[in-house]
Each structure stands twice: as C-alpha cells, then as structure tokens.
Amino acid sequence: MNFQPLVPVGGLPGWVLLNKTMDRQTELFNQSPAIVRDTDYFEQNIGNVRSAEDLVSDRRLLQVALGAFGLGDDLNSRALIKRVLEDGTSEPGALANRLADERYTKLSDAFGFAEPGLPRTALAGFGREIADRYRSLEFEVAVGEQDESLRLAMNARRELSEILQTDVSEDAKWFTIMGIPPLRKVFETALGLPSSFAQLDIDRQLEEFKELASDKLGIDTLSVLNDDEVKEDFIRQFLLRDQIASFQVQSSNAIALTLLQSAPSNFGTV
Structure with missing residues (x-):
C-alpha cells in the first residue's frame, strides 16, 4: 500500500x-x-x-x-x-x-x-x-x-517551469498551455472563464487568454512566471477562485435542499 x-x-x-x-x-x-x-x-x-x-x-x-x-x-x-x-x-x-x-x-x-x-x-x-x-x-x-484542486496547483507549477524553459515563441507557449488539459483548467479558473470558452475558434481563445492574463493577473508575458513569487501568486489566484466557485455551488445546493425540505409534504395529493 x-x-x-x-x-x-x-x-x-x-x-x-x-x-x-x-x-x-x-x-x-x-x-x-x-x-x-x-x-x-x-x-x-x-x-x-x-x-x-x-x-x-x-x-x-x-x-x-x-x-x-x-x-x-x-x-x-x-x-x-x-x-x-x-x-x-x-x-x-x-x-x-x-x-x-x-x-x-x-x-x-x-x-x-x-x-x-x-x-x-x-x-x-x-x-x-x-x-x-x-x-x-x-x-x-x-x-x-x-483534493483535486491541490493536484492541479502542483501540476501547474511543474508544467509552467518546463514550458517556460522551451525556446519557442510566446504564442507557441500559450498553445502548449491550452493543449494540456489540467494546466488549461488552472488558467481558465484563475481567469474566470466559463466552460463554453473552449468552443471558440482557437485563435480567438489565444487572444482572450493573453488579454485576460494581462488585465486580471498582470501577466503581460509568460516569462514573468519565471519569478517564483509571480508564479505562486498565480496559483493562489487559481485556488482562491476555485474555492469561491465551490462555495457558490455548495450554497446553491443548500438553498435547493432547504426549498425541498420546506415544500408541503402533501404536495400533489387531492
């Protein structure tokens, strides 16, 4: 074991x-x-x-x-x-x-x-x-x-370190990020992107990723993630947004359960 x-x-x-x-x-x-x-x-x-x-x-x-x-x-x-x-x-x-x-x-x-x-x-x-x-x-x-979110955070830290070492263009690095499902999920969560985002044209996705990373996270170029503090801040942003989303789901479920429990027990009877 x-x-x-x-x-x-x-x-x-x-x-x-x-x-x-x-x-x-x-x-x-x-x-x-x-x-x-x-x-x-x-x-x-x-x-x-x-x-x-x-x-x-x-x-x-x-x-x-x-x-x-x-x-x-x-x-x-x-x-x-x-x-x-x-x-x-x-x-x-x-x-x-x-x-x-x-x-x-x-x-x-x-x-x-x-x-x-x-x-x-x-x-x-x-x-x-x-x-x-x-x-x-x-x-x-x-x-x-x-805890799946902690696994995603660990994966992001490792994958980013490997990607940033590659001698390819900025766009190529973004496409690599977009092509690794666990890492992509971390970016989508950190940037507050909906699941439907993946249905957009791939070039449009690239533009959105770059624009939102700059506006929301201050990541104008992926090279800034070579700084351990910047990378850690990014991972913490992911975990924070993931926690908020989880709390929202739990709250919605709790509300639904309360409504069900408060419904008349004789509902539907004649």
Missing part, C-alpha cells in the same frame, strides 16, 4: 500546509513498496526496449512510461499509444500532432522511437529520468485523491 499524502484541508490553507510538508511527504511516498517495485523494474528493463511494440507489450513498463506524462488512464489503449510513439512528432500528420492533448507529444518526443538510430531508451540515465517523473506525477495523483 502506498503512503497517502496528508491533506487535512483544501484551498489556500491546504496549499500552504502541503508546501511546508512537501519534502517529507514526498520522501515517504517514494518509499512506498509499489512505487519502489515499479520504478526499480522500469530502470532495470527499459534499456532493453528498442521499439514502441516492445514498450506497449510490457504492461509494467508502459504503466510507468504513461504515468510519467500524466497519461496513466491510457494504460489499456495500447494501439493508440503505439501509434503515437511510432509516428513521432516531426511530421504535421503524426498522430501526436493531431491530438489536442500536448502530453502525447511530450511522450513521443521523450522516447524517440521515430528518430533515426537508437531510441532514447538506450541512453544512460534515461530510466532514472522517466522514473523520477513517474514518482513526481504519482505523488500529484495521490494528492488529487485527497
């Missing part, structure tokens, strides 16, 4: 407590028997994998590979994952490039099965790299089982 993170409260208080105890809780989680077994097996055997078929044929290896990119729910979608890995990302028509979720692109690039020569699985240290990612994301999953 894996160590279960201690998250006694949610929202901003939970975020503060989680960060204060993060190092110790992460250490205990990584020592969980199941985590140790899975990561040890991956590090010992991934070096023998030379093709996408090799990877998807070994469920234990595939579990860690997918979990390392937040795609654990696709464990039974072997045909999809095989195609994503075999196509690579260099061609516009590659499956990973046609899927809306940027995590498939990250997975395909990480393993490099479509590239000339040996895949990245043959590189020294590759097993450790993926195993470390797996441990990190599995801890996020475990936190999410206690």
